[in-house]
Structure formats: C-alpha cells, structure tokens
Amino acid sequence: MRNAADRDRFYMNLALSEAGKAADAGEVPVGAVLVCDGEAIALAHNRREELQNPVAHAEALALQAASFHLKSWRLEDCSLYVTLEPCVMCVGAILQARIARLVFGCLDPKAGAVESLYRLCEDSRLNHTLPVTRGVLENECSSILSEFFRHLREGNRVVKRAERWPSPVEGA
C-alpha cells in the first residue's frame, strides 16, 4: 500500500466486512479489526444478541481475541479499527489494553465516548491516552448502520400493521 491513508482504508474495509456479518445475523452492524505490526491479528463484529452477552461489542471481542493470540493483556503495539465511534465500555477496554492508536469510521452522537459524549482517549488522568483518527470510510460506515435501522423500522411497521388489522383468517 502506498501510504498511511491507504492502509487505514484497507483495514477499515476489513472492519466493514465484519460489520456486514453482524447485519446478516440481525445484529447492529459494527465491525472491528486489531492490527499489530501491519498484520490484522483479530477481526470481530457485534454479537450481543447471538451470545446474549452485554460485553460482546465488536471492539471488546477484537481486543480479547488479540490478547488471546498474543498471550498478553497489553496490546501496546496494536491499532484498533472500528466502523463506529466506541461507547464508554469499549473506550474503557481500549484504555485497559493500552492500545497505541484508534481509527474509527463514523460518529455515534448518542453513545460515542471518543468525541460525542466524552473524550476519554485524551483524559490524562486515566492510565493511558492514545491518538485517534476518525472519518475513515465514514459514509460507508454510516450507511451500513442507517440501512440496518431503516430495514428494522420497516419490519416493525409491518408487524404493527398486522397487529392493528388482523388478516381475514385471523379476524374471522
């Protein structure tokens, strides 16, 4: 790859394909990739519903997979790529793992803890701070989410209509 921006897009595309797997499984489509020395050592997508686990966000799963792979909770040489701005829990996990750099796609105005609601990655009182790059493949990262929620709303609307006007068979 020619330069750092190309590399960021390459890894964010990997994260996007992980987000696609989440969408296919009916999960909020967020994907994450952990990169160490130029190698993607962990790929993960949101699996909260599948695993019924409140911690099973893409980032937390990627961090844990990378730690398992490297046999260390310290991931000081690793960068995390994630399609959506991480929440409080996931930024906390990123800080715990001492991640070197965070790259994310689009903002999460309702829950983001990097820029939107808090700026946790730059709080020098915490045990770690790290540089952040945002907006890599922003439109693609945002679109996969808005498409997912549009389908969900349309699906819900159909269900509500069916509840309101029972089919001739059900209403007979």
Added chain:
Amino acid sequence: MRNAADRDRFYMNLALSEAGKAADAGEVPVGAVLVCDGEAIALAHNRREELQNPVAHAEALALQAASFHLKSWRLEDCSLYVTLEPCVMCVGAILQARIARLVFGCLDPKAGAVESLYRLCEDSRLNHTLPVTRGVLENECSSILSEFFRHLREGNRVVKRAERWPSPVEGA
C-alpha cells in the same frame, strides 16, 4: 436478614471473599457479586493476569457469568456488588447490561468512574442510569487493596536491592 443494610453487608462480604481469591492468585484484589431476586447468581474476581485478558475485571466477569446464567444480556432485575469503585470500562459494561443498582465498597481516586473521575451512572444522555450505594464495608474493601500493594512494594524493594547489590555468589 433484618434489613437492606444487612443484606448489602452480606453480599459485600461475598464480594470480599472473591477479592481474597484474587489476592491469593497475585491479582489486584477486587471481587464482585451479581444478585438477582435475592440470590447471588454470579461471583467473580479480577483475573486479568491469569487470563491475560484486558477485560477480565471482576465486574465484567460477573456480568458475563450472570448473562450466561440468565441467557440474557439484559440484567434489569440485578444488583452488582463490587469491592472497589468500577473503572470506565466496567461502568460502561454495567450500563450496557442495564443493571438496576450498583453497590461498591471503597473509592478508586485514580480510575473510578462512578464518583472519582466521572459520574457515569447518573449521565442521562447515556442509555441507562442507576442508583448507587457506596461505602459498604469500606474499610475492609480498602484494606485488602492497601495490604496487597504494600506486600507488592516490599517484594519489589527486595528485587531492586538484589539488582543493585548482587549477592556474593552472583557478584563473584
């Protein structure tokens, strides 16, 4: 048990015995208990070093064990007891799991995200808020940590001395 304060002390004692297991294993001694309908459904202690997992704090492990037990990421009827004020990651996990009530023992001035550095449990912009009780068995919860770090410092001091003044055998 006679009243709510007795119950809180009872469950915090369980959390303290979990913290003791962490200390015995050389981990920072923090313990957590998840209580649902008066029953302790999950007990956990910090296992970060043992598992080499940055997410393996007592609270995160207890939440996940409870979710596995109840087959649900939503723990809306559960209270979490933890010996030390939770960090950013763990408060984030508590909010993700929609925990009904948090009880903790002593403050963590360097990393606590309930009162010390942030007040994340009462931020109405986030997806969940919850009542917090602090100071239950505060001295015991604090003592087990200060004892642990005192032993660690003494151990480290011995190591440093040995490095500085090699034993006659090593220095020969």
